[in-house]
Amino acid sequence: EPEVTQTPSHQVTQMxxxxxxxxxxxxxxxxxxxxxxxxxQKVEFLVSFYNNEISEKSEIFDDQFSVERPDGSNFTxxxxxxxxxxxxxxxxxxxxxxxxxxxFGPGTRLTVT
Amino acid sequence: xxxxEQDPGPFNxxxxxxxAFNCTYSNSASQSFxxxxxxxxxxxxxxxxxxxxxxxxxxxxxxxNRASQYISLLIRDSKLSDSATYLCVVNRDDKIIFGKGTRxxxxx
Numbered sequence: 336e337p338e339v340t341q342t343p344s345h346q347v348t349q350m351x352x353x354x355x356x357x358x359x360x361x362x363x364x365x366x367x368x369x370x371x372x373x374x375x376q377k378v379e380f381l382v383s384f385y386n387n388e389i390s391e392k393s394e395i396f397d398d399q400f401s402v403e404r405p406d407g408s409n410f411t412x413x414x415x416x417x418x419x420x421x422x423x424x425x426x427x428x429x430x431x432x433x434x435x436x437x438x439f440g441p442g443t444r445l446t447v448t
Numbered sequence: 449x450x451x452x453e454q455d456p457g458p459f460n461x462x463x464x465x466x467x468a469f470n471c472t473y474s475n476s477a478s479q480s481f482x483x484x485x486x487x488x489x490x491x492x493x494x495x496x497x498x499x500x501x502x503x504x505x506x507x508x509x510x511x512x513n514r515a516s517q518y519i520s521l522l523i524r525d526s527k528l529s530d531s532a533t534y535l536c537v538v539n540r541d542d543k544i545i546f547g548k549g550t551r552x553x554x555x556x
Contacts, residue, residue, distance in 0.1 A: 368544065378492060378535065378546040391542045426491055433542045434480040439491040 337361045339440035341427050347446045348417055356412045356443045358427030367410045368428040368437060369402065371395070378426070384410065385433065417447045449474050451545045454536050458551035465526050469550050471519040471536030481512055483521045484535040486549065492535055495521070528554050 340359045348354050360367050369381040382392040384402055401413045410429075414421055424444050428437040454471045461467050469483075481498040496503065498510040498519050509522040519536055531554045536547035 366542070370544075370546075377548040378486075380544050380546070383542045383544075385542075393543070424489075434539055436482060436494050436497055437544065438494065442491050 339427055339429055339438055341425075341440035341443050343443060344441065345444045345446070347448065350419060350447055351416050354414050354417055354445065356414075356425050356427075356445070358410045358412075358440055359408050360410055360427065360429030361438060362408070364429035364431050364438075366390075366430045366433050366435075366437075367402075367404070368430075369412045370426045370428065370439075371423040372426065372442075373423045381412070383433070390433070414445075417445075419447050421445060422447045451475060452536055452538050452547040454534075454547035455550045456548075458553055460553045460555055461526060462555050463526060463528060467523045467526055467530075467552060469521040469523075469534050469536070469552075471521075471547055473517050473519070473536075473538045473545075475538075475540055476514075476517060478517075478538045478540045480539040481519050482537040482539070483508075483510055483519075484537055484546075485532040486535055487532050492537075492546075495534070523552075526552075526554050528556060530554050 342357045367384045372378045380393050382396045383390045399415045403411050424442045426442045427440040430437040452473050483495040484492040486492045498512045502511045507524045511520045533549040533551045535549045538545045
């Protein structure tokens with residue numbers, strides 16, 4: 336069964352450093368998403384991406400964040416200058432259509448020290 | 449009012465019992481609705497989509513009432529493996545909103 340994959344599973348970085356989180360969505364899916372979940376809190380929408388551009392983003396997704404689909408398979412989330420409060424689990428998801436079911440990757444745990 | 453609200457939980461129920469989860473959403477323009485489950489420190493996994501006509505998948509039944517902006521999930525004959533957090537998810541204009549989730553503990 337096709338699945339969304341994410342790397343790395345755990346990333347530790349120092350405050351102020353840039354990080355890139357990587358995702359490989361399901362191959363025939365067209366819509367891609369990033370979410371975050373701070374420990375003990377709810378899953379929060381960050382951004383959706385379709386046709387090589389951002390289609391929707393939340394208030395959390397400020398200028399420190401960017402997304403890219405550098406080739407036909409990868410979808411990345413970059414945080415330019417990490418803060419302590421960026422420590423969270425980051426999930427990538429993909430779907431065939433914008434209102435269809437989304438399938439989530441296993442997540443990257445980001446720890447900012 | 450929060451955009452998606454769920455029962456705070458946790459629910460502690462004996463194995464074999466029937467469990468009902470409730471969810472309300474505030475934006476009437478919401479377009480699609482889902483239930484996900486999330487195990488501790490894992491990713492959300494799709495349980496089922498929710499349709500206006502109601503839908504069933506084995507022991508799971510989901511209902512949607514657009515007039516009341518209310519979604520429900522019923523689990524019959526609960527199993528130990530049903531222990532998880534159940535997340536109500538609403539999609540509007542490609543913006544996806546998760547509820548906080550309701551934690552379910554099935555007791556042997």
